[in-house]
Amino acid sequence: MMHRLDLLTLVTVLSVACTTASVPNQKIISGSNICYVSNSGICETTPNVTQYSGYATVGEDMHMWFWFFSARQNPSTAPLVLYLEGGPGGASEYGLFTQNGPCKFENENDTEPVFNPYSFNNFSNVLYLDNPIGTGFSYGSGTQVNNTKEAIPYVWNALQIFLDEFEEYQGREFGIFTESFGGRYGPELANYILQQNHAVRVGSIEGKEINLKALGLANAAVDTSIKERANIEFAYKNEYRPLINESLHDELLKFYEEEARPALANCTALGTREACYNASRLYYRNIEGRIVQSATTLYDDFVPYDVRKNRTIPPMSHVAYLQREDVRVALGAKVKYRDWGGGMSFLLDGDDARSSLSELTIVVQAGINVVMYTGDADYVCNWLGTLQVANAIEWSGQDAFKKQVLEPYNVDGQEVGTCKSVDNLTFVRVFGGGHNVMWYHPVTVLSILRQTTFGSLL
Structure with missing residues (x-):
């Protein structure tokens, strides 16, 4: 177990900074600031690894929480990675504690985290943001964002504020990693960064160019029209157990073609x-709802995130931990932690029915390394759908990518999945992984990301 600190005492001697940052986008940020705690002692215990936790004020009364960890190796030259949780409205601490952060909880009832040897900060400097306002430790009563396109500019503002404060990370190779609903966030943010970089270069806005090199999408929902059809096929025929019978499959497929796809x-x-809300309500009630009803009737242990018998899902111990007063104070957080928040407005706006395929296409066309990796036991964002999304990207390598067959992907001499890769686009199917694929197979995912994002392709 990690060493327990007397955090309420420790916080009195922590370095706490509040400085005024320059404003790259006067329309959205006016008098913005950044306040943070240095080296709180929470989560990361590796010697000489720096961490910051606090707030970037990205708009009027809009305080976005960030938590940064420097790389365990070569922090002065390592890339800078942003992690955004999906949801919509998922706090990025969920990914931090269950999959890719410096510490983790191994069991549901654990009260203290332990060291995670498979953290993203093994090879990169990592920044976690709680997006949108209202989730995690983010707070404020300013502008309410109702969809991904409205939310993304505030994420860019947070990045600008961070880079202004911590100049040593300016110009670093930069990657975006996300999962699930992050299939909307990731492509939209990557495309927005490309647009803003151009605007900075031509002088139409003030700001710092972000050296975008990579986009990693784990079990990602990029295009709902592709996803919904794939969900029907996966529910009927997957490698683990059927969730629907043939007659329901045919009925759902007919409904999809006649009703859902046109909507x-x-x-x-x-x-x-x-x-978009009408389309969302239509497929949730008439496709998703009926598949889940069938699966729960067939199997008393069914969960959509891992369809296997005796399925497993990540523990949620981090929620109670982050809601502890001593932890909150040590981190510099000003509100009680919420693992989910701010996402209901996205759902009511029908944002889950929208597609980010066109933005993903632009990102691939721009030469950004894109890797889509999916655990094959997940129903929610299953590998059939993510593969079809990858095949649908229109770019110079599309024909070659579509024709390429999936080949074995090996880690340490063991076949752990299948993959295909052309130029800067890679797809990996991970055997035996659920929705939060890195929790199931951290070694495999770290191998995939190190090979495909800032290094050579598979």
Whole structure:
């Protein structure tokens, strides 16, 4: 177990900084600031690893929480990675404590985290942000964002404030990693960064270019029209156990073609709250709801995140831990931790029915390294759908990518999945992984990311 600190005493001697940052986007940020605690002693215990935790004020009364850990090796030259949890409205501490952060909880009832040897900061400097305002430790009564496109500029603002404060990370190779609903966040943010970089270069805005090199999408929901059809096929035929029978499969497929797909196409064409919410409600009630009802009738242990018998899912011990007063004070957080928040407005806006395939296409076309990796026991964002999304990206390598067959992917001499890769686009199916794939197979995921994001392709 990690050494327990007397945190309420320790916080009195911590280095706490509040400085005024320059403002790259006057329209959104006016008089922004950054306040943070240095080296709180929470989570990361590796000697000489720096951490900061605190707030970037990204808009009027909009305080976005960040938690940064320097790389365990070569921090002065290592890339800078941003991790965003999905949701919508998921706090990034969920990913931090269950999958890719410096510490983790091994069991559901544990009260203290332990060292994680498979952290993202093994090879990169890592920044976690709680997006949107209202989730995690983020707080404020300012502008409410209702969808991904409205939220992303504030994430960019947080990055600008961070880079202004910590100049040593300016110009570093930069990657975005995310999962689940992050299939909307990741491509949208990557595309926005490319747009803002151009605007900075031509002088239409003030700011710092972000050296975007990589986008990692884990079990990601990028395009709902592709995803919903794939969900029907996966529910009927997957490697573990069927969730629906043939007659229900045929019925759902007919409904998809006649009702759901046209509604989703209408959402894509109009982009309005009404069109997208109607599409979302349609497929949730008539496809997702019926599949889940069938699966729970067939199996009393069914969960959509891991369809296998005797399934497992990550423990949630981090929630109680982060809600402890001593931990909150030590980190410099000003509100009680919420593992989910701020996402209901996204759902009511129908944002889950929208697609980020066009943005993902632009990112691939720009030469950014993109890796899509998916645990094959997940129903929610299953590997059939993510593979079809990868095949649908229109770029110079599309024909070669579509024609390429999946080949064995090996780690330490063991076949742990299948993959295909052309130029800067890679897809990996991870055997026996659920929705939060890195929790199931941390060694495999670290291997994938180190090979495909800032290094050579598979």
